[in-house]
């Protein structure tokens with residue numbers, strides 16, 4: 001232990017390990033570390049080569065525009081997802097070759113499922129969802145920005161800082177082996193003195209605060225920043241689900257922060273909250289963690305349900321069937337989800353009557369979820385269906401998610417759960433809700449809102465192939481796990497010698513290859529669409545014949561979103577406005593618009609919190625102190641700034657808006673009959689002459 005580097009030594013890299021013990025296992029670890037380093041180098045070279053550092057800093061990293069922050073969240077999530085999916089595939093390869101001896105050590109496999117689970121939940125699903133909410137909600141409620149734009153940037157910074165800790169754990173030291181739940185006492189000092197659990201703890205502590213702040217920001221934005229006339233029962237369903245998710249984040253994140261902080265105290269200062277002796281009890285961890293953990297999965301899935309609502313209604317050309325029931329179902333799921341956490345440990349010793357109570361509470365969630373599924377189906381019924389990419393994802397969701405939900409119902413029976421708890425049946429269940437439920441929803445949302453942010457849409461053909469690959473890839477990879485689970489295969493199993501597992505893990509392995517192809521296709525779709533962006537341009541801003549406010553402005557949406565705040569009269573206001581000629585009305589008087597000024601505050605907080613986390617993990621106390629002091633210092637400095645706002649002159653707003661309005665009015669109106677052609681021709685799709 002030394003003062004300068006704490007417990008960090010030269011041998012704490014996978015490369016040193018590779019030299020000391022050359023094997024396929026250590027080579028894989030070094031390869032992964034090499035990829036991280038290579039990725040960082042290539043990014044640096046490209047940014048320098050194309051002189052992008054300044055634009056990156058000026059237009060993105062210091063921006064407080066909710067749309068840009070949303071995009072950065074999603075980019076972060078896509079980077080992390082590439083790692084997460086690759087890790088999933090490596091685990092499948094290990095189990096696929098286990099009968100022949102495999103190629104990974106048990107410890108390495110344990111790190112893989114721990115990083116994979118942690119990354120997928122906290123650094124893929126959460127940022128994807130938060131990113132979409134950032135992009136869509138202010139536009140849908142007719143606002144110019146978030147309630148707290150700078151805090152929004154801080155949330156992103158904290159999330160990125162946690163993600164950076166995850167990435168650096170590949171290169172320096174190693175990650176935890178305790179799964180995404182990091183249960184003590186296994187992760188306590190007695191069993192795990194290394195840095196692994198500390199990486200988990202500080203990545204979660206730092207990003208968790210960011211998520212809670214996001215929740216506050218979203219809730220206040222939706223409460224306070226709605227346009228005139230945007231009553232609660234006129235909001236879009238995506239906004240409703242975002243509001244429920246925001247409230248859930250506010251209540252669910254603190255338990256996670258508390259359980260993690262308590263475990264950190266156990267590890268750093270010898271507290272005994274969760275040890276087996278000296279008064280500790282790990283059941284406290286299990287309870288507090290799952291008080292977060294269960295609501296968390298609905299935090300993720302509710303906004304995806306919101307996307308399905310938008311998609312179903314837009315692409316069947318109908319107002320949502322059962323609007324009120326969808327709102328009430330969302331609220332019911334949000335509330336009930338706080339009463340079911342114990343179903344994650346039915347087998348951990350409480351009496352059967354307690355188990356039964358929680359089992360029943362769990363099953364009750366099927367009712368509001370079913371209401372939603374039937375409402376979406378009724379929305380499609382007799383609609384003018386357009387099979388766009390988001391609709392393909394919706395169909396995949398209908399087929400697959402319902403199966404995953406049903407297996408959840410099976411697990412909710414304590415007596416059945418005793419048989420399949422912690423088997424791959426469970427692994428199949430949760431991937432079956434997370435991938436078709438959350439991931440498909442997010443991908444559908446990206447396809448749907450991409451043109452609004454960038455002014456051009458993504459290629460439909462490639463998007464369809466990608467969606468198809470996700471449906472096939474998911475099914476091949478995860479349905480075999482139900483069978484394996486019923487055969488008795490436990491989760492988190494690095495190797496086995498029961499040859500009966502062989503065929504099923506082989507199929508799952510092939511499925512993982514298809515999923516890898518689907519991942520590659522996502523990036524190819526982006527690349528191809530960006531290259532041909534002129535062909536895909538939709539400057540008028542309404543490529544899907546949209547129904548809600550975000551489609552009533554140009555694409556890309558101007559920085560101020562709305563030149564004049566809209567006056568809302570009903571659900572699907574923009575759609576009705578297009579029909580009775582109110583849409584695209586001329587604006588008589590333009591006004592100056594005050595917007596928040598760009599700032600590096602979030603960036604400073606991100607770097608400082610990273611230093612603090614990294615310092616504590618490695619016991620490099622001076623480094624930790626530096627970060628710890630920099631955070632309040634930056635806050636105090638920020639409080640004294642007075643030049644935090646910037647006025648956009650009315651003339652500038654007028655010029656941009658009038659040019660766009662003129663283009664809209666010059667475009668050929670598309671009549672109902674022509675609408676069956678691909679709906680995304682780059683012109684406004686509306687009926688009649690709006691002038």
Ligand code: HEA
Pocket residue numbers: 297298300301343344345362363365366367369370371373401402403404405406407408409411412413417420421422426429430433434437438
């Ligand atoms: C987005 C994520 C998500 C979602 C939506 C769900 C949804 C549900 N989950 Fe799942 N679950 C997870 C993510 C998710 N889960 C994760 C990550 C874990 C494991 C964590 C770990 O241990 O690592 C887990 C674990 C888990 C367990 C613990 C099992 C164990 O550890 O042994 C249980 C037990 O009750 C459960 C139940 C349910 C139920 C009842 C639903 C319900 O909400 C499903 C409701 C939906 C339907 C039922 C389908 C649609 C409904 C209809 C068409 C209406 C008609 C149907 C009926 C009337 C039945 N889940």
Ligand code: HEM
Pocket residue numbers: 085087088089091092113114116117118120121124125178179180181424427431434435438439477490491492493512515
């Ligand atoms: C896309 C392809 C994916 C593949 C191939 C894959 C594969 C795997 C594998 C092999 C495991 C270990 C299973 C075991 O313990 O036996 C696992 C665990 C897990 N996965 Fe995935 N997965 C994928 C996507 C996702 C996604 C999108 C999410 C979340 C949004 C996710 C969340 C998890 C979680 C939470 C765990 C549990 C980790 C733990 O045991 O602590 N996965 N996955």
Ligand SMILES: [Cu+2]
Pocket residue numbers: 293294297340341343344
């Ligand atoms: Cu749960």
